Amino acid sequence: MALKCVAVMGWPDSGRSIASGVVFNGVRNSNGEPRKIFVSLGRFSGPADNQKTGKSSTGNDVPGKLCRNLVSLPKPLTISVTPNDGTQVRISFKGSPGSFTEDAALKAYPNCETIPCDEFEEAFKAVELWLAEKAILPIENSSGGSIHHNYDLLLRHRLHIVGEVQFVANFCLLARPGIREEKLKCVLSHPQALASSDIVQTQLGVARENIDDTASAAQYVASNGLRDAGVVASARAAEIYGLNILADRIQDDPDNITRFLVLARDPIMPRTDKPFKTSIVFTLDEGPGVLTKALAVFALREINLTKIESRPQKMRALRVVDDSNTGRAKYFDYLFYIDFEASMADPRAQNALGHLQEFATFLRILGCYPMDTSL
Numbered sequence: 230m231a232l233k234c235v236a237v238m239g240w241p242d243s244g245r246s247i248a249s250g251v252v253f254n255g256v257r258n259s260n261g262e263p264r265k266i267f268v269s270l271g272r273f274s275g276p277a278d279n280q281k282t283g284k285s286s287t288g289n290d291v292p293g294k295l296c297r298n299l300v301s302l303p304k305p306l307t308i309s310v311t312p313n314d315g316t317q318v319r320i321s322f323k324g325s326p327g328s329f330t331e332d333a334a335l336k337a338y339p340n341c342e343t344i345p346c347d348e349f350e351e352a353f354k355a356v357e358l359w360l361a362e363k364a365i366l367p368i369e370n371s372s373g374g375s376i377h378h379n380y381d382l383l384l385r386h387r388l389h390i391v392g393e394v395q396f397v398a399n400f401c402l403l404a405r406p407g408i409r410e411e412k413l414k415c416v417l418s419h420p421q422a423l424a425s426s427d428i429v430q431t432q433l434g435v436a437r438e439n440i441d442d443t444a445s446a447a448q449y450v451a452s453n454g455l456r457d458a459g460v461v462a463s464a465r466a467a468e469i470y471g472l473n474i475l476a477d478r479i480q481d482d483p484d485n486i487t488r489f490l491v492l493a494r495d496p497i498m499p500r501t502d503k504p505f506k507t508s509i510v511f512t513l514d515e516g517p518g519v520l521t522k523a524l525a526v527f528a529l530r531e532i533n534l535t536k537i538e539s540r541p542q543k544m545r546a547l548r549v550v551d552d553s554n555t556g557r558a559k560y561f562d563y564l565f566y567i568d569f570e571a572s573m574a575d576p577r578a579q580n581a582l583g584h585l586q587e588f589a590t591f592l593r594i595l596g597c598y599p600m601d602t603s604l
């Protein structure tokens with residue numbers, strides 16, 4: 230049983246915290262009722278950790294009553310120090326070995342073990358089932374925009390965002406050894422990779438075929454011995470699948486950046502000694518200016534927003550409003566996803582979310598994590 234700890238975070242004027250997560254009171258809504266925000270940042274102490282003593286939890290092999298009681302006491306807060314180069318960390322991702330998502334995982338955790346999955350959903354499940362400690366998934370791209378499906382998965386699953394990775398994907402045109410560009414009749418790749426290069430779009434004048442990920446395209450061409458098919462993928466994929474690089478850096482925008490999120494079962498401790506971001510999702514009532522009001526809670530506290538995304542609420546796509554003046558109206562119902570530049574350990578962020586919670590109909594903190602400032 231791993232030693233677990235709980236971390237407490239509250240409003241500056243909070244009076245108390247309870248239970249295995251933390252509920253903070255002290256903020257009241259417009260009706261004077263207390264508002265609560267629940268932020269669980271760690272794990273609670275479970276049954277006694279016997280690994281260190283090597284004794285059984287019954288305490289039968291511990292002489293004396295006092296010692297027996299001590300064994301069953303909760304352990305003090307311990308911060309486990311694991312190397313953060315990814316040693317001993319298994320990271321699940323959607324795609325084959327050699328994909329850009331795997332590259333992003335290796336950028337963040339150079340010594341991690343990567344676990345390829347067929348679907349994003351499986352990468353989530355691998356963490357939920359303890360087959361992996363973390364999952365990594367692309368969430369937005371500087372040229373293609375948001376990856377909507379992954380926003381939906383963030384909400385459907387209960388994992389926490391614990392990191393972000395900004396990654397410049399370097400697209401290469403690959404083919405089997407001995408095959409020249411003129412021989413190609415089609416190019417296979419992930420749609421984002423195919424769309425990012427004018428060479429592939431127009432200059433080659435060949436058909437394009439979408440494949441789930443760049444490395445799977447390379448694997449397919451290599452393992453089927455295709456002599457008239459090229460691939461857009463990474464130099465690492467070329468090496469893994471024994472393909473030749475016909476052209477390097479074929480992307481039109483040399484700064485084409487993909488942002489990946491790293492997810493884990495437990496949230497990390499927010500800090501203020503380095504830049505942190507917080508990601509949330511919320512819903513609002515229908516009405517004029519409600520979104521302006523929601524955004525103002527951040528502006529009022531000079532908190533910078535880095536991303537806003539809206540997604541339809543699939544379980545409740547249409548909201549029917551009966552109004553005696555205008556009659557029956559149907560509206561689409563939306564979820565709003567926002568990333569802002571502040572740590573949950575910063576009172577400004579806590580106050581902004583307390584304020585938002587006064588009128589949001591639903592609010593969830595998806596994660597608070599260090600900003601990737603490497604680019």
Ligand SMILES: O=C(O)C(=O)Cc1ccccc1
Nearest residue numbers: 328329330419421442443487
């Ligand atoms: O297909 C891949 O290799 C992926 O990991 C997805 C992707 C595709 C293009 C840019 C970044 C990530």
